[in-house]
Amino acid sequence: MKSNKSLPLSEAYWFQEGPGVRKWQFTDSGIKLLNVGNIEKNGTLNLEKTDRHLSKEEVAQKYSHFLVDEGDLVIASSGISFDDDGLLRTRGAFVEKHQLPLCLNTSTIRFKAVEGISELSFLRFWLDSREFRSQITKLVTGSAQQNFGPSHLKAIKIKLPPIAEQKRIAEILDRTQSLISKRKEAIAKLDTLTQSIFLEMFGDPVINPKGWNEDKTLGEVADIVSGITKGRKLNGQSVREVPYLAVVNVQDHKLDLSVIKTIEAKEDEIERYRLQVNDLVLTEGGDPDKLGRGTIWHGELPECIHQNHIFRVRIKLNELHPRFLMWLIGSKRGKSYFLKSAKQTTGIASINMTQLKGFPVLIPPLQLQKEFAQRVEAVEKLKATHRASLSQLEALFASLQHRAFRGEL
DSSP states (O other), X not given: OOOOEEEEHHHHEEEOSSOOBOOOEEOSXXXXXXXXXXXXXXXXXXXXXXXXXXXXHHIIIIIGGGBOOTTOEEEEOBXXXXXXXXXXXXOEEEOOGGGOSEEEBTTEEEEEEOTTTOOHHHHHHHTTSHHHHHHHHTTOBOSSSOBOOHHHHTTOEEEEOOHHHHHHHHHHHHHHHHHHHHHHHHHHHHHHHHHHHHHHHHOOTTTOTTOOEEEEEHHHHEEEEEOBOTTOOOTTOOOEEEEEEOGGGEETTEEOOSSOEEEEEOHHHXXXXXXXXXXXXXXXXXXXXXXXXXXXXXXXXXXXXXXXXXXXXXXXXXXXXXXXXXXXXXXXXXXXXXXHHSEEETTXXXXXXXXXXXXXXXXXXXXXXXXXXXXXXXXXXXXHHHHHHHHHHHHHXXXXXXXXXXXXX
């Protein structure tokens, strides 16, 4: 095991003493003010939508010490999230030359390395480690919006190896992370490919340029039911425990079955809500972009029901293929319809049974739908290969990261 020197974070790296600029103007000109929303989860800065600025004169007079430099590492100290393990996870990114001039606001912190002692590339990965997250989680403040600041960071300790070792560890983790990014890009491109195949074969479903039959609604071509309600009264009736699909399990064109919960249900409920092969499962909403989100159930579990925030759509018309219908619902036609129909409150949107049943369905020739399904299945096989590889790489990265910051890499 390599010996790592334990130091206060404030000795290993430089970061500003206090919070950044508290006051700004919503204008289109001046010096951009870095906001937490500009720091993406993928480790990049997105300044395209920045509308918070300061005048050059004001910065020169009051805030020049909050101007960032090329190569600085900036992190979000507010608007943070917590993982399932209850530990804080922040976002960070390096500042590039073309993004300057740029000024910090109150919810962002910048770091610089101390020459001969530390490397920013090492810190970038360490801030995502359990070692840092377990320390900072104990220090966050606030209720409605939790946050931390430079004063909290002074209480943080970091085990810092020699600088050559920091560079070696950062290079290993960076290479692994680069492979993960490339695998994600490949999966995203395959998603785009399937969308292109859909448009090529069926045309734009919003305007229906090929004149496919659109006289029927989803409620006429499929049986649609909502699922089982959690917390209902069973009044001592005979029940048994069965797995059920929750909203978190139903993703866009895929299932996430990494965590499957169970629920007590009566036999008649199990019979009513039991999923069958080729059933479509759709979420009722959440964020507006999640309206109509769903996928196909392929019998991944021997027995499974679904909760009441998920609609089960079971096709009863022989002229429709489930793969085509799933992509139609998730297309611009579906999203446009659901956005117009949905009930929306404070950024949350949801659809009800009546609205879902009213969705106007396109019905191209069944043979064409089958051809589409075959092409999609070929793409899905490629995606499955990439996802398996991605899962292995992410596990490898987690292992390397854990070992690196314990001095075992």
